[in-house]
Amino acid sequence: MIRIIAILVGLGFAVVALVSFAVGAYTFATEETTPHLPYEEPMDVDYSFDGPLGTWDVAQLQRGYKVYKEVCSACHGLKFVAMRSLSELGYSEAQVKAEAATWQVPGIDPNTGEATMRAGVPTDQFPSPYPNAVAAAAANNNAIPPDLSLMTKARNDGTNYVASLLVGYQEPSPEVLAEHPEAAPGPGLYHNIYFPNLNLAMAPPLMNAGQVTYDDGTEATLTQMSTDVAAFLTWTAEPTLVKRKQTGWPVLIFLLFATVLAYLSKKQIWSAIKPKQHPKNAKD
Known part of the structure; x- marks a missing residue:
């Protein structure tokens, strides 16, 4: 009974694979390029x-x-790049701080809690030139x-x-x-x-x-x-x-x-063990 079920399951998978192949081939042949x-x-x-x-x-x-x-x-x-990474380009710590300060990044006014812009620090990411996608599209002929x-x-x-x-x-x-x-x-x-x-x-x-x-x-x-x-x-x-x-x-x-070491170790371990001869090949 188990064998019959296994055969049926195998045939089912084969039929599904065959149908999928036929559909894909037909779609490829009739697709307009x-x-x-x-x-x-x-x-x-x-x-x-x-x-x-x-x-x-x-x-x-x-x-x-x-x-x-x-x-x-x-x-x-460059939203995935931190300004501190500029040190990997040969800039010193002081140069990185000075370079980061030349960028304006979004911040929060500590007195009013309102959104504002501030000078960047090395831990900031490079900012986007637009506050959101709508502003970006509006400034670029509807292309972001x-x-x-x-x-x-x-x-x-x-x-x-x-x-x-x-x-x-x-x-x-x-x-x-x-x-x-x-x-x-x-x-x-x-x-x-x-x-x-x-x-x-x-x-x-x-x-x-x-x-x-x-x-x-x-x-x-x-x-x-x-x-x-x-x-x-x-x-x-x-x-x-x-x-x-x-x-x-x-x-x-x-x-x-x-x-190489594993191969030499295998040769060393098994060198003393001779393969057992089959009785038909053994000498009298």
């Missing part, structure tokens, strides 16, 4: 933190922070600028995507418009060859060279600023990226050593 807009894949930029031995370029991260502060922070926040804390992890090939998007603004070519009339930017939209829909609500934030003056004297070209802020946003999204890579190598070496 939308035309693929001819957007470009992100540029392939070499960063110091790429690869298994990558490290942070602290100077680049500081330049990227400057681009974020002077350009991107007008519309985008996303928080950038985790942006490079939220997009495929995020670092290259951010760097490419910032330099990808241009007028749509006549060939693209002739083949894809929907690629023409509508009111309040801007054409960008690296954006999947080709048009987005964000105006070009980096418009010309020299928009930011770097403290280390690096020339602030459009490409330089875009790659620097993309590197900085990679750090905000995963500040332990380099430390994780550095930790991984000792772990791999230890696992390799432990594997």
Whole structure:
């Protein structure tokens, strides 16, 4: 009886799996696909933190922070990043305190209990430029600028995507418009060859060279600023990226050593034990 029940249950699972496969195949075969807009894949930029031995370029991260502060922070926040984290970018404790004080963050008036703005301290998160989503939408043609804390992890090939998007603004070519009339930017939209829909609500934030003056004297070209802020946003999204890579190598070496040691131990323990011969193979 138990065998019959088991067989029936197995057949039930098989039927369900077969029906699910048939429905999925039919849906895939009959699904109408939308035309693929001819957007470009992100540029392939070499960063110091790429690869298994990558490290942070602290100077680049500081330049990227400057681009974020002077350009991107007008519309985008970093709500998951504490200002004290700037110490990881080579800033001293005094510099972190001074830098935090340049930001205005929401606070409470101790005398009236009303909401107010105050100078930031290292324990504060980087503030949003808007008090709420309604205000953000009203100031940006009904489009809410996303928080950038985790942006490079939220997009495929995020670092290259951010760097490419910032330099990808241009007028749509006549060939693209002739083949894809929907690629023409509508009111309040801007054409960008690296954006999947080709048009987005964000105006070009980096418009010309020299928009930011770097403290280390690096020339602030459009490409330089875009790659620097993309590197900085990679750090905000995963500040332990380099430390994780550095930790991984000792772990791999230890696992390799432990594997070899376990194999040699197994050989040593079982070396004195001979395998028992089958009677048919035993010699007379």
